[in-house]
Amino acid sequence: AQSVTQPDIHITVSEGASLELRCNYSYGATPYLFWYVQSPGQGLQLLLKYFSGDTLVQGIKGFEAEFKRSQSSFNLRKPSVHWSDAAEYFCAVGAKYNNNDMRFGAGTRLTVKP
């Protein structure tokens, strides 16, 4: 079964600084990969997804992620963080033919300093 590791529980960056959130997955075949963001007390909003093709994926709110098969990683990046980006970020991996089996990481909480 697939699994996801988000090594950083909490990250603090200054507003305007660049951001990289790490995600490592374990899966035997080509994974479907997702990044979601969750604001306090809210549900999850999809930022971006990777199914196939170009390994650099663009998402909403200026986020991008790069799929690196050799490193089993799908790190999320943003060149300049805004105060409104403060939230919890979840990486998830799914299997193409097992629709129910999407696994989430434990999340990375992002704090943005003014």
Add this chain to the structure above:
Amino acid sequence: DTGVSQNPRHKITKRGQNVTFRCDPISEHNRLYWYRQTLGQGPEFLTYFQNEAQLEKSRLLSDRFSAERPKGSFSTLEIQRTEQGDSAMYLCASSLDAGGLGTQYFGPGTRLLVL
């Protein structure tokens, strides 16, 4: 498209009581999922429906939990004889799947507190 909605948003109950949550998916989505999220963790899969059929249940879903999607539209999740360990955020998601993994869109969740 108004997104996935869930009601109530918050529920406080006493141990031993029954609770029921409702999820209204995006209208054209044929799949509906329930997840549980505890503090500091990502969502954990509970069960999912393809139209009105409940296709899989996680081992996390004890016999006190039951979910229905009677007409293939909205779904309800009932917890009987609640326990303090049931306190969590219950998330619903829906997707349009046609032979593969469609993107799941999440509702705002129902936060349950069992006293």
